[in-house]
Amino acid sequence: MASSDPTERPAAEPDSGAAAPSAPIHSNGDSGAAAPADPNPGAASPANPVTAAPDPSDLPEEEARARAEELAREIRRHDHLYHVEGRPEISDGEYDRLFRELRALEEAHPELVTPDSPTQRVGVDPVASLPTVEHVAPMLSLDSTQDAAEVRRFDERIRKALDGGESEYVLEPKLDGISIELVYKEGRLARAVTRGNGREGEGVTENVRTIRSVPLLLRTESRPAPELLAVRGEILMSISAFEAFNQSLMEEGSEPYANPRNATSGAVRQLDSAITARRPLQCLAYDILHVEGTAFRTDMEGIQALEEWGFALPERVELVANVEAVEAYHAGFDGDRDELDYEIDGIVIKLNDLDDRSDLGSTSHHPRWALAWKFEPRKEVTRVEGIAVQVGRTGVLTPVALLRPVEVGGVTVSRATLHNREELARKDVREGDRVRVQRAGDVIPQVVEVVTEGADAERGPPFQMPELCPNCDTPVVEDGPFSRCPNRFGCSAQLKGRIVHFGSRRALDIEGLGEETAALLVDREMVKGPADLFDLEADQVEALPGFAEVSARKLVEAIAARRRTELARFLHGLGIPEVGATVARDLAHHFRSLDAFLAADREVLEAIPGIGPRMSEVITEFVSEERTRAAIDELALRMEALTVPEEPGAGGPLEGQTWVFTGGMEEMTRTEAKRRVEALGAKATSSVSGKTDVLVAGEGAGSKLEKARELEVEVLDEAEFLERLRELEG
Numbered sequence: 001m002a003s004s005d006p007t008e009r010p011a012a013e014p015d016s017g018a019a020a021p022s023a024p025i026h027s028n029g030d031s032g033a034a035a036p037a038d039p040n041p042g043a044a045s046p047a048n049p050v051t052a053a054p055d056p057s058d059l060p061e062e063e064a065r066a067r068a069e070e071l072a073r074e075i076r077r078h079d080h081l082y083h084v085e086g087r088p089e090i091s092d093g094e095y096d097r098l099f100r101e102l103r104a105l106e107e108a109h110p111e112l113v114t115p116d117s118p119t120q121r122v123g124v125d126p127v128a129s130l131p132t133v134e135h136v137a138p139m140l141s142l143d144s145t146q147d148a149a150e151v152r153r154f155d156e157r158i159r160k161a162l163d164g165g166e167s168e169y170v171l172e173p174k175l176d177g178i179s180i181e182l183v184y185k186e187g188r189l190a191r192a193v194t195r196g197n198g199r200e201g202e203g204v205t206e207n208v209r210t211i212r213s214v215p216l217l218l219r220t221e222s223r224p225a226p227e228l229l230a231v232r233g234e235i236l237m238s239i240s241a242f243e244a245f246n247q248s249l250m251e252e253g254s255e256p257y258a259n260p261r262n263a264t265s266g267a268v269r270q271l272d273s274a275i276t277a278r279r280p281l282q283c284l285a286y287d288i289l290h291v292e293g294t295a296f297r298t299d300m301e302g303i304q305a306l307e308e309w310g311f312a313l314p315e316r317v318e319l320v321a322n323v324e325a326v327e328a329y330h331a332g333f334d335g336d337r338d339e340l341d342y343e344i345d346g347i348v349i350k351l352n353d354l355d356d357r358s359d360l361g362s363t364s365h366h367p368r369w370a371l372a373w374k375f376e377p378r379k380e381v382t383r384v385e386g387i388a389v390q391v392g393r394t395g396v397l398t399p400v401a402l403l404r405p406v407e408v409g410g411v412t413v414s415r416a417t418l419h420n421r422e423e424l425a426r427k428d429v430r431e432g433d434r435v436r437v438q439r440a441g442d443v444i445p446q447v448v449e450v451v452t453e454g455a456d457a458e459r460g461p462p463f464q465m466p467e468l469c470p471n472c473d474t475p476v477v478e479d480g481p482f483s484r485c486p487n488r489f490g491c492s493a494q495l496k497g498r499i500v501h502f503g504s505r506r507a508l509d510i511e512g513l514g515e516e517t518a519a520l521l522v523d524r525e526m527v528k529g530p531a532d533l534f535d536l537e538a539d540q541v542e543a544l545p546g547f548a549e550v551s552a553r554k555l556v557e558a559i560a561a562r563r564r565t566e567l568a569r570f571l572h573g574l575g576i577p578e579v580g581a582t583v584a585r586d587l588a589h590h591f592r593s594l595d596a597f598l599a600a601d602r603e604v605l606e607a608i609p610g611i612g613p614r615m616s617e618v619i620t621e622f623v624s625e626e627r628t629r630a631a632i633d634e635l636a637l638r639m640e641a642l643t644v645p646e647e648p649g650a651g652g653p654l655e656g657q658t659w660v661f662t663g664g665m666e667e668m669t670r671t672e673a674k675r676r677v678e679a680l681g682a683k684a685t686s687s688v689s690g691k692t693d694v695l696v697a698g699e700g701a702g703s704k705l706e707k708a709r710e711l712e713v714e715v716l717d718e719a720e721f722l723e724r725l726r727e728l729e730g
């Protein structure tokens with residue numbers, strides 16, 4: 001796997017080595033939004049780059065500050081050029097140099113780190129759960145139709161309500177991503193909240209901060225920042241980035257996502273923002289939910305302001321004067337749909353005049369001044385010739401309809417997913433059925449329904465999911481709507497991916513153990529479980545296609561070198577569901593030995609900060625499954641040592657304590673504050689729970705403070721915290 005250096009510019013999954021994103025989605029010349037004035041009059045031009053980089057620790061405080069500010073400004077400008085405007089001015093190498101210089105400066109002078117620094121997009125610990133947060137203004141949903149006549153009626157209704165006045169519409173693509181509220185206070189990104197039920201959603205600020213097309217600070221060159229701004233937008237993954245990401249998931253043995261939307265939702269709702277940061281997300285803004293300190297007369301003015309403030313906009317935003325133009329716009333997008341690198345499922349029609357909007361008002365669900373005109377999903381009818389069951393890399397059994405080939409929206413489809421046991425039972429799809437097949441943004445086509453008219457005589461019997469894994473004959477277990485083969489390390493469909501994961505960079509880091517080699521080893525039955533890796537002999541490996549004497553010896557040596565491994569890497573390498581590298585490290589530090597970990601029950605696991613009921617359930621289930629346990633025991637026999645390095649701060653006066661920081665502090669940044677308590681042995685997490693020992697509440701502390709009071713957690717204000725630090729640091 002490639003590095004996950006946060007400076008990596010394409011906001012693409014570094015693990016996949018994905019290339020730069022395709023042309024960013026961006027309003028173009030013929031959109032209704034006028035081009036902004038020179039967005040950056042005073043900034044350094046590319047011909048005159050920010051110059052010279054002396055040793056950061058030598059610089060006097062004032063110079064260091066000036067330089068850090070200059071670098072941050074310059075990096076922000078290049079982020080905007082690259083991620084919003086799609087016209088970078090410098091190479092990735094030059095960008096990296098600026099970024100590294102800023103990071104070095106901040107390391108040498110930690111007091112210079114500001115929350116809005118480009119280095120601080122990723123930087124907090126995983127949380128145990130996402131908080132519920134109320135929206136600044138309700139996030140209504142849109143009324144929608146697929147019917148052109150309905151669109152005409154919408155237009156008539158509006159014109160009538162406006163008393164025969166002109167109705168100008170803003171037209172936009174309807175983006176098929178995750179709706180998000182971005183709140184800016186005095187120009188600073190204060191929070192990001194998913195739509196949720198429209199009134200409140202999940203706080204995903206730390207995750208959204210990692211998306212480079214989301215400004216952390218509004219650009220103010222051509223328009224001052226308002227006191228308060230709530231922007232609505234959509235988070236998306238481009239189709240090309242999605243495909244590369246899915247590919248990388250499959251390579252590490254994980255199940256791919258069905259469509260970009262699901263992958264986006266998963267990424268946005270991560271508990272660990274470092275994971276979100278590695279997902280190739282972008283954010284497009286399309287609506288001002290609420291603004292204080294300035295006002296707009298029309299939607300177009302608001303869109304113009306969004307562009308000037310540095311947001312990326314959807315492409316082809318247009319202002320039109322009548323419903324005929326709406327129809328032309330819809331037809332144009334529908335025709336181009338297959339050529340776009342992102343999913344849209346229709347267009348959105350919005351009245352431009354904001355006073356007219358408030359006159360029209362909203363129902364409890366949706367505004368009367370907007371309508372989504374959806375495209376027909378691409379569907380065709382064909383016959384089911386059989387039903388097969390596939391075993392995925394996580395052991396999930398997926399029923400698949402084998403179809404008489406049919407063309408759906410330009411693609412020939414001969415297989416379609418029936419999703420899982422419950423879905424299959426609900427749709428009651430059987431061999432011989434005529435079914436409607438759909439490609440609705442999904443890579444994998446799906447069976448929508450059985451077309452019942454006629455055909456009954458040809459129906460086969462109801463389909464039953466097999467009781468044994470079709471790949472390894474292990475009895476299948478039911479896991480919610482899914483059926484799963486529990487033979488994680490023995491089932492060859494699962495084993496290949498697990499071997500690759502076991503040897504991956506953040507696990508045992510075995511050079512040369514890639515996808516192809518793992519597949520060969522499993523297919524030739526040279527490896528029937530991960531433990532067998534350690535028994536491989538060089539001459540056996542040499543016999544494999546693509547290997548020679550030296551490469552075979554190297555692989556065997558690389559494996560042998562891992563007989564001593566850090567316990568954290570080993571635990572990560574096991575591929576326990578939900579246990580990534582961070583949790584594995586926490587587990588290793590907590591238990592300090594494999595035996596202690598294996599002996600832990602749910603209660604013990606749940607007492608560990610960062611581990612909740614779901615994770616502890618999955619972990620205990622994993623290690624108690626008989627064949628899985630046998631594979632782990634076999635592995636353990638071959639390991640010489642599983643080590644646990646000392647953490648910085650181990651044995652310190654705060655060892656065993658969990659601290660949470662909230663609100664702003666005057667004297668130091670939260671990052672610095674966390675580093676200081678960690679150096680004293682504490683763990684710093686970001687959400688308050690029963691496991692929290694101390695909450696440090698700075699300026700503007702909110703829900704965390706309330707929760708801490710409720711749970712009777714010790715609360716310190718900044719002065720008390722600094723006092724405590726002085727005592728402890730001596």
Ligand code: IVH
Nearest residue numbers: 140141142172173174175179286348367370
């Ligand atoms: S405007 C009240 N514009 O579609 C109107 N929504 O069911 C505010 N969506 O969840 C929404 N593209 O997130 C608007 N260009 C666009 C959009 C858009 C996608 C989403 C929106 C909402 C869903 C509507």
